[in-house]
Amino acid sequence: MAFLAGERVTAARLNRLQPKTYRAAATGLLNGPQTAADVPGATVTFTTEAANAVYVVDAWFDYDLSGSTTLLGSGNIHVDGVIQAEYAVFQANVVNDRSSVGHTYRGTLATAGSHTIKLVGSPVANQTINTYSSVTITIYEVV
Template sequence: MPILAGQVVTAAQLNRLQPKGYHAIGSGTVVGAVTNGDVPDATVTFTTETAGATYKAWAVWDVDIGPSPTTGTGTARISVDGTVVSPLATFGQEVPTDRLTVSQNYSGVLAAAGSHTLKLVASPAANQTIQGANSTITVIITEAI
């Protein structure tokens, strides 16, 4: 909703003009093979005041190979309020010394006002491990006034 000439603007409206940032660093590991396993502690939870808030999210997963190589492809993404969203971050490792830092970015709209949770999830293949301590999620929320 635009601010009209001569309109009295409330403090709540002005507060919503300010983007809000959130950041979390994971802990623990996600050991493959698993499908859409939560990266421990790589979660941000926040409350929006209005419907139609937008998010921009940047995600990074640290992937390490297990005791032996794999030709499997692992994937990762974020979950928005319990729904996994695209695009995928993908990774593969074929030699024991492979280690990857994989990133992806996301944007979308949060249809309803209220509490929201965005988190990292991963689907490492057998012998792949997500190192949570080096995996992060950064989210910027912009609300409409």
Template sequence: MPVAAGQRVLASTLNRLQPAVYSAVGTGNVTGAATNAAVPGATVTLTTATAGARYTVACVWDVTLTGATTSLLTVRLSVDGATVAPLGTFAASASGNRSTIPQQYSGTLASAGSHTFTLVGSPAASQTIQGTNTSLIVTIYEVV
């Protein structure tokens, strides 16, 4: 979409240049043992108009230990069904220990169209991801 010199341009005609922000909060827990299980409700589905759109994601998982374990809980972001780095981790030794795991992601969406961002986790037995306190914010920057 070229813009001519001296052309009057309104923000409404440049929607692709305006960052779009989406958010979601989990609605249910994920209890272990599980592998890359989706946190219920912690999903954003959106549509981009162009290939090459950039995304940033800020997210938080709330996790708790409900019994004895020496295993590591891991959490991450899934984009269109593929998990992406970096990984968030939680280890605790006493029942009731709890933590909030923040993480940030950025990347490029190769194609235009529908895209899904989901928070997933792999709790071990006696570990729980508290879904109602787990959330993500996705910001999309369209490329013209």
């Protein structure tokens, strides 16, 4: 964001210079099989002041295997109701295998106003996404 010589600086423009962070942790289990189901509690709703704000999301899914399977479990994010194309994936076949898998997302929020970003998971049978899952979001509104 450039400020021109002689331009009046407003509090609203200065506020957008500082990135804003939000975080939510899962509050319950997501037991498989599920397809693109909300991870309980891992939802953040926030408001942007300007169009074209950039988001960076650090998403973590804590997968636990309770029985054998050879199938792939996955997790990703919904941004304003639209599932994003990239996935964090988990696959194991030994009972009690467990792993926290993460993924980073980046995108643009085309309009100003209220937005919701949440974790969604697709655990297969014998997989659970645990409460150790979380989402951290950083919003940049430098316009």
